[in-house]
Amino acid sequence: MTKNSHAVTYPAFLLRIFRGAFDGTWRFYVWMTVLTAIALVGANAWAQQTANGMHVTSMTDHVSWGLYIANFTFGVGLAAGAVMMVIPAYLYDDHEMHDVVLVGELLAIAAICICIGFVVVDMGRPDRLWHIMPGIGRFNWPISMLTWDVLVLNGYLLLNLHITGYLVYTKFLGKRPSKRWYLPFVFVAIGWAISIHTVTAFLYSGLGGRPFWNSALLAPRFIASAFVAGPAFVIVLLQVVRRASSFRIGDGPIRTLTSVLRVTVLLNLFMLGSEVFTAFYTGGAHATAAKYLFFGAHGRHGLVPWIWSAIALNVLSAVLLHSKATREKVAVLDLACFAAFVGVWIEKGMGLIIPGFVPSTLHEIVEYSPTLTEWKITAGIWAFGLIVLTIALKTALPVLTGEVSLERDRELDRTRGPAEPEEDVRLAS
């Protein structure tokens, strides 16, 4: 075994990554502490929910999915949308985009962790999770769309772990990545990104008894909104990365993503409009869910503030993105991204899942409004996702910039000293 065999360098790599994850400036510690605290509050709420039963949520036999599945749906969109950036980078050979693709893929990994979290907390019996594992449990594949979702989401996670892991590892070794080992995977990941959100849409659109979801437009709408949420998040994330690390990101990628966003917000609004037209022009019982969502029905208005906030936010971001101010002021661009992100979060979440259940299949109207437990758990999972994202970026980026590499580590080991304070200055700054 030579000192350059993978059996030696790979553990060294993992160790280095692990150490890098827990070393940082005071800002990093504060950020991680806050996130950990929120995640723990969520964990505690979940433990209580599992032990005492899900009656602590606002869900009922009428509205049997709520905030968790809403967030799950949105999370899948975020995961798919994050890889959106890969498309211009590879299909059009946009070199500036190449550099930031990795950021998108790391975001996809964090988003999938979020999705898995939301599915697990929605289960009445998390102790039986093994029942859904192919091979040991009884996997109702290919009939159940949920089993498809398990496969595509985990496959997507592995793909992105492989691509990012491989690129970072080779960089750590100071080698050039061999295209053979990642390019095919990148192309598969692009197709796969579409598939995860399509399959997730099929979860709902395949249910004939739920007219609100039973629409062929659902999958395209999901994709369009994913391509709003993903780039919106990444635009802001890139700016954060630019400030908090020495990873250089030009303005090019942000500009490219902004122009993508300009189109997708409109597309998303357009599809929303088509669905609204079909529901209201046709009328009848099938329009009750839409009526309840937008205007309230039979004296109940629980979702009205939600959906109009979503529409206001989406319209605001569309207007901002097409105004000159976005080009001139980053703050305006960030505001537009924030509005788009929250707008889609509501629309794909509460605005999509809940009206599927209101009215119920026997046309009863039972309302749903998340309880504190549900909010705690939801916040906890998002905090957990941000922890994953922070650690992923924190460990991967210094390798990409060359600050961390096998050679440097070995050199430091040999000289034991001189280079040391220099690094600390950087960490403490």
Next chain:
Amino acid sequence: MSAAHDEKQPRRVHLKVLGATLGAGAFAYAMAPLRAWTKNISKEEFLQRHYKELTREELAKVIQRLEAETKRDYGRDVTIKDPKPREGVEFGYALNLSVCIGCRKCAEACHVENNHDRRTNNSYIRVLEMEQGSFDMERGNVQYDGPVPKPGKFYMPVQCHQCDNAPCTKVCPVQATWKEPDGIVVVDYNWCIGCRYCEAACPYHARRFNWQKPEIPAEQVNPDQGYLSNRIRPQGVVEKCTFCLHRTREGKLPACLEACPTGARVFGNLLDPNSEIRWVLEHKRVFILKEELGTRPRFFYYFDV
């Protein structure tokens, strides 16, 4: 490198160790309710396989365990049986809307027979009060009160339709719910993971989730139980009407039928040409609910005339 680094920064290391300890402690504290909960789940329960994979002996052991647990948790001696579907029998159910008066006796009987949670007054049957002359469920009402039948109304009880093309069994990711050879759709309460996908898929609001552990006073527990039907369900799983299979597979009638004061309900073997249910299907104006969804129910409605 880290050794050299750490020697110079002992404070930093101490802080990290402190942070990690605090974090681990807080995590253990946050998760404490879960540990208490898992104590109530025996190793046998955790490792139990799917109903269809259990041998006779294994199932007998499982049933023994369940009976003991019921005794422990509910203070009642119960017998859990596992009657099998019979050769040459496929059940069907028909309900006469012309005579149903909306008294909800069937729903109450279901509540008692099937060991439903007393707090929520759960039942597998929901009775809709409908406008005479309209089939718009939108105008129906489940929360009606006062003496029945009311003028200008008719009543439509809805329960599991035991669909032949059942959306609920299709969507279940773990095959915890399936259709038996005699047409009854059942759930293995010890295999269901509680994802509630089936509840979203059912077009007839036939499924119920155990949002908490059912509460039943010992003297009210129905001790004649079936593994796939009315045994007391665990928290966090889905349940549904099983045409009272613990009764009907032994030649008795469903509890809801026996409770009905008007004789609106007709139950029987669809394969038996001399059965009453066959006579109804052949001679009455029969229809099924939401036929357009292609669920092919085994539950029929009909009118006299």
